[in-house]
Amino acid sequence: MFGWLTQTAALAALNLRSLPRRPGAAAVAMSGIAALTGVFAGVLSMASGFEKTMEGSGQEDVALVLRSGSTAELNSRFSSEQADVIRYAPGIVRDAAGEPRVSSELFWIVNAVGKSSGTEANVALRGIQPAGYALRKGYRLAEGREFTPGRFELIAGRGARNQFAGLEPGQMIRFGKTEWLVTGVFEAGGSVFESELWCDVNVLQSAYQLGSGFQVVRAQVDGAAGRARLEEALDGDQRLAVDVWSEEQFYSEQAEDTTALIRVIGIPISVLMAIGAIFATLNAMYASIAARARELATLRALGFGSLPAALATLLESVALALLGGVLGCAIAWLALNGFQASTLASSFSQVVFNFAVTPDLLAQGVTAALVVGLVGGVFPAVRAAMAPVTVALREL
Amino acid sequence: MATQLIQLTGVSKNYRKGRETVRVLDGISLGIDKGDFVGLMGPSGSGKTTLLNLLGGLDKPTEGLVEVDGRVISALSPGALAKWRSSNIGFIFQFYNLLPVLTAARNVALPLLLTSLPASRRKQHVNTALQLVGLTERASHYPRELSGGQEQRVAIARAIVSDPPILLCDEPTGDLDRSTADEIMDLLQRLNRDYGKTIVMVTHDPRAASFAHRVLHLDKGELGAPPEETPGAPGGTSP
Structure with missing residues (x-):
């Protein structure tokens, strides 16, 4: 046991030392694997970032009342009388003055121009009541002032302000026939509300x-x-036909379709790239073995076993994959972590979110790279072990 | 009385070449004594290297037995053969077969990685081997920084570092000029004479062969009578 472990370690060290002699093949394998892990982590960071934004938006102690059967705010509707019935229903927390902590709201879609794309996109313009601020976890006015009730004024979420033009405090912005004054910018703990006006x-x-x-x-x-x-x-x-949701559950369900879509697109791309990376690794490892056929044969003639020769080849492949994987993850993390983007959510409005290259994703990316390294190294390893020593010794 | 170290009995070796079977060695029987220095000569394709490979446990005969020091090595498994080689055989190749990424000392140390010797003892052995071949001052040089003769000396140091009883040399002077070849042959002769190494050497060079105690001739896979003209050794010890 000890013998072949030492042999494997010695041969693997030799293989790795000889890598700089084969920079081309090693670079092709490493860049293939780096591209795989980069795309893998990149695409999934989009899904995880979106999920994080949506799931971080809801609170367990906030209830959403929607018309029965509605799965989005957009297709729900109440009369003001019905809203009043809900407002004074039991179970709702009241403030010091005895008023229920309720905000009856409207969710309206307007068109704003994307800063980077220059094209129009749907943005949520939400009408709230004064209690609405306190119902959002982490709400904070970051710039300017809050809108004055009764006036055509609005405040923009930080994400919306970053993504769309004309939303700086003090600017006037026209949605349809109405012109609005942007009075401030707010934060809401990185939640979906930061994409709204x-x-x-x-x-x-x-x-x-x-x-x-x-x-x-x-x-x-x-x-x-x-x-x-x-x-x-x-x-x-009898006057109502409504559904009561926990806000947390509502946004979690809202996230599901979009994240599933991103994954449905992202995972097949990653699988295709993984197949490509396996071939690149196979190629690199076959090149490695061909270039060192006589060296390997010499070592086996000296008494090194064929199993250590195979394991060392596999280790070389895994080491290449690990380097490629770490490189890909580093690029994904540096280039994408925190990168802000927006996408059309199931609310038919743009949701601004940050790509989240999480430790979990990095671990998954490196694991995928290692699997590619192992699979790509198996056949070359078998060849390294089985190659007839007497033939290889005579190769120049 | 000399003790027999190597015994080949009715050894044949066939290779498949497409659908054809080629008989490279045909019923070779041969004994080699401990401390002998045997030259193997013959035309290209006569089976010299195949015979050397069988002696070194790199290949197995199609028929017959290869015994070394009373042990039938042709019956060993590949793993057991590898282990046996590491302690019994030192190989010396025509093109030295040094690993270019390792210094001379590390190349020499390779066979010791197969032993349980601690690092300090390994270093001691490497120094001794390099001293014996006269290359102590080149220990930290890479193969590319050495001449052909120096590379072959490093290869010889590697072959003897674990003190195997048998040295198998495949054209050890084939890539060297005359004077360097003589130096290498002197070194091999010294290893045979002073350190008791049993040497079997394949060569095309009659001058190198003249250093051997005896020269065997292979032709078409069979051991035959030596040709009439074999030049004398320049200081050889042919019996």
């Missing part, structure tokens, strides 16, 4: 002739028990 819900109703109704009622509840009480009360009310 917020204004007074009553102003939004009048600006786009939306009547007096709302699309969603957002309410702070006393945990899961409070939400259950609210749900029970609303279910039993």
